Amino acid sequence: xxxxxxxxxxxxxxxxxxxxxxxxxxxxxxxxxxxxxxxxxxxxxxxxxxxxxxxxxxxxxxxxxxxxxxxxxxxxxxxxxxxxxxxxxxxxxxxxxxxxxxxxxxxxxxxxxxxxxxxxxxxxxxxxxxxxxxxxxxxxxxxxxxxxxxxxxxxxx
Amino acid sequence: xxxxxxxxxxxxxxxxxxxxxxxxxxxxxxxxxxxxxxxxxxxxxxxxxxxxxxxxxxxxxxxxxxxxxxxxxxxxxxxxxxxxxxxxxxxxxxxxxxxxxxxxxxxxxxxxxxxxxxxxxxxxxxxxxxxxxxxxxxxxxxxxxxxxxxxxxxxxxxxxxxxxxxxxxxxxxxxxxxxxxxxxxxxxxxxxxxxxxxxxxxxxxxxxxxxxxxxxxxxxxxxxxxxxxxxxxxxxxxxxxxxxxxxxxxxxxxxxxxxxxxxxxxxxxxxxxxx
Numbered sequence: 001x002x003x004x005x006x007x008x009x010x011x012x013x014x015x016x017x018x019x020x021x022x023x024x025x026x027x028x029x030x031x032x033x034x035x036x037x038x039x040x041x042x043x044x045x046x047x048x049x050x051x052x053x054x055x056x057x058x059x060x061x062x063x064x065x066x067x068x069x070x071x072x073x074x075x076x077x078x079x080x081x082x083x084x085x086x087x088x089x090x091x092x093x094x095x096x097x098x099x100x101x102x103x104x105x106x107x108x109x110x111x112x113x114x115x116x117x118x119x120x121x122x123x124x125x126x127x128x129x130x131x132x133x134x135x136x137x138x139x140x141x142x143x144x145x146x147x148x149x150x151x152x153x154x155x156x157x
Numbered sequence: 158x159x160x161x162x163x164x165x166x167x168x169x170x171x172x173x174x175x176x177x178x179x180x181x182x183x184x185x186x187x188x189x190x191x192x193x194x195x196x197x198x199x200x201x202x203x204x205x206x207x208x209x210x211x212x213x214x215x216x217x218x219x220x221x222x223x224x225x226x227x228x229x230x231x232x233x234x235x236x237x238x239x240x241x242x243x244x245x246x247x248x249x250x251x252x253x254x255x256x257x258x259x260x261x262x263x264x265x266x267x268x269x270x271x272x273x274x275x276x277x278x279x280x281x282x283x284x285x286x287x288x289x290x291x292x293x294x295x296x297x298x299x300x301x302x303x304x305x306x307x308x309x310x311x312x313x314x315x316x317x318x319x320x321x322x323x324x325x326x327x328x329x330x331x332x333x334x335x336x337x338x339x340x341x342x343x344x345x346x347x348x349x350x351x352x353x354x355x356x357x358x359x360x361x362x363x364x365x366x367x368x369x370x371x372x373x374x375x376x377x378x379x380x381x382x383x384x385x386x387x388x389x390x391x392x393x394x395x396x397x398x399x400x401x402x403x404x405x406x407x408x409x410x411x412x413x414x415x416x417x418x419x420x421x422x423x424x425x426x427x428x429x430x431x432x
Contacts, residue, residue, distance in 0.1 A: 142195070
């Protein structure tokens with residue numbers, strides 16, 4: 001009695017956790033490589049509306065972004081402003097901006113450029129319409145109204 | 158003096174450090190998703206050109222005012238009823254192909270469908286006139302245009318006739334795929350949306366979304382019934398393999414019955430009194 005482990009049975013050794021850091025590091029590196037860091041600074045606050053009929057653009061390098069929303073920094077006011085690339089802008093320079101962005105694409109792909117409109121959901125349409133009119137003048141006709149996904153209305157599935 | 162042996166540093170906490178790094182990374186990075194509703198803007202119109210007005214009967218008018226209220230075909234409407242209303246406009250009922258049970262399933266109110274066809278088969282004046290695409294007519298047209306192409310003396314004419322010919326051939330494949338004649342919306346039929354400068358963007362997008370959703374659901378239903386596959390799935394299949402001409406034919410067929418024509422009215426001067 002009391003002498004359980006005398007007879008032959010060896011104790012199981014603890015599993016070595018020495019390789020755990022390596023595994024976690026591998027995970028870390030995977031995420032570092034797989035995620036794309038935001039290349040541009042967000043200067044305006046954009047809460048995207050929700051929609052169900054979404055389209056996903058596969059070729060991300062064809063997309064140019066126009067952000068519209070109230071400035072992050074309250075010192076610049078609370079009225080919605082247009083952000084192109086890294087800076088505050090206005091709709092008057094959009095034609096020029098489109099022309100410049102077109103040159104960054106290969107010639108064969110210039111007509112395939114998309115303009116993604118990231119617009120805050122509380123923005124009034126006046127600003128957006130102005131931008132859209134400028135895009136038309138610049139012949140950048142393919143637009144994407146950026147939205148986050150939700151269920152279809154009235155769907156019972 | 159005997160020197161003490163250097164002790165090995167315990168590496169047990171290494172995992173914790175790595176985990177901390179990993180979690181930090183997970184929290185700080187955002188995976189940018191670029192999803193949205195795609196639209197093709199109309200090309201700019203020179204100011205001196207008057208755009209021809211489409212026939213009122215063939216246009217589904219949606220107006221949104223500065224209080225985000227909807228006026229659909231001249232009547233106030235809630236946003237959640239918009240989809241059904243737009244579907245009613247688009248459904249091409251009648252005999253032939255479109256006799257599939259679309260109304261009962263999606264709208265759940267057969268009465269409305271009856272309204273479209275009418276008791277005696279006449280179409281209601283509130284809905285667009287639909288044209289029959291009949292096999293005999295299409296075959297005749299194809300024969301005509303084949304002659305035109307053969308007789309054309311310049312390349313330009315040949316191209317022009319060839320394009321029309323391709324259009325008729327597409328209609329023939331559509332009839333064959335559906336196994337019967339079908340009704341199509343007139344080419345002037347469209348869904349028109351107009352908004353105020355003070356409409357909020359969210360409402361604007363919800364309206365766009367509902368209209369798009371009406372088209373997509375009808376297409377899905379038709380495709381599911383005729384080809385046993387959702388329209389969106391067929392598009393995915395075709396996107397993966399652009400060589401797949403069979404699927405492309407099916408996609409064109411569904412599009413022929415339910416075309417997507419959602420247009421936005423030219424913005425007007427806010428000072429002009431239009432409502």
